[in-house]
Amino acid sequence: MRTHLSEPAIFIADAPALDFLNSIATPIDEIVDWIGDADGLLDWLEQSGWVSRQTLEGVAQSAMPGELDGVAAQARALRGWFRAFVLKHQGTPLTPEVMDELATLNRLLERDDGFTQITLANQGPASLQLQPRRRWKTPESLLLPIGEVLAKFICEEDFADVKSCEGAGCTLMFVDHTRGKKRRWCSMAVCGNRAKAAAHRQRKKLL
Numbered sequence: 001m002r003t004h005l006s007e008p009a010i011f012i013a014d015a016p017a018l019d020f021l022n023s024i025a026t027p028i029d030e031i032v033d034w035i036g037d038a039d040g041l042l043d044w045l046e047q048s049g050w051v052s053r054q055t056l057e058g059v060a061q062s063a064m065p066g067e068l069d070g071v072a073a074q075a076r077a078l079r080g081w082f083r084a085f086v087l088k089h090q091g092t093p094l095t096p097e098v099m100d101e102l103a104t105l106n107r108l109l110e111r112d113d114g115f116t117q118i119t120l121a122n123q124g125p126a127s128l129q130l131q132p133r134r135r136w137k138t139p140e141s142l143l144l145p146i147g148e149v150l151a152k153f154i155c156e157e158d159f160a161d162v163k164s165c166e167g168a169g170c171t172l173m174f175v176d177h178t179r180g181k182k183r184r185w186c187s188m189a190v191c192g193n194r195a196k197a198a199a200h201r202q203r204k205k206l207l
């Protein structure tokens with residue numbers, strides 16, 4: 001398995017929480033885990049835009065040796081938990097029974113040390129806005145924005161529209177926000193074309 005850095009992460013899910021699931025994938029023929037270690041996690045969080053570079057640098061500087069690798073391992077464990085949850089429930093709307101399964105995520109969310117601040121939205125006529133902020137007290141704080149994104153997804157997305165790419169061997173997931181609910185592939189350029197080529201070969205064989 002390779003880690004990250006050699007190629008940009010994949011953001012095709014049309015839902016940030018599923019982009020997080022897709023941070024381990026097999027883009028060509030080798031598994032790549034973009035959050036396989038501390039550097040990978042920091043890099044992925046920056047690419048996703050969930051945490052600013054400035055915050056990431058601050059957290060990295062204050063971490064003890066090896067501590068961020070531990071956080072990356074926790075992030076992978078969280079991803080594993082979320083994948084099992086999504087695979088179990090994809091295709092149908094969530095029911096109240098899922099509450100029992102969400103205790104893990106609620107435990108993470110209750111650690112959040114969030115607060116809000118009034119900030120200026122733009123110059124010109126005063127346009128004030130209330131902005132969420134977070135105290136990044138420990139390296140584990142990096143798990144909090146991840147937990148928040150996963151929780152929002154669970155509360156706001158229709159699981160009936162959560163799909164796995166139909167490409168052979170492709171593990172990427174996405175939410176189908178198309179009007180006709182016809183999306184089948186992670187991307188037309190990758191799995192869509194592969195499937196088209198395979199169908200073409202099949203037709204030629206039949207002729």
Ligand SMILES: [Zn+2]
Nearest residue numbers: 165170186191
């Ligand atoms: Zn695919």
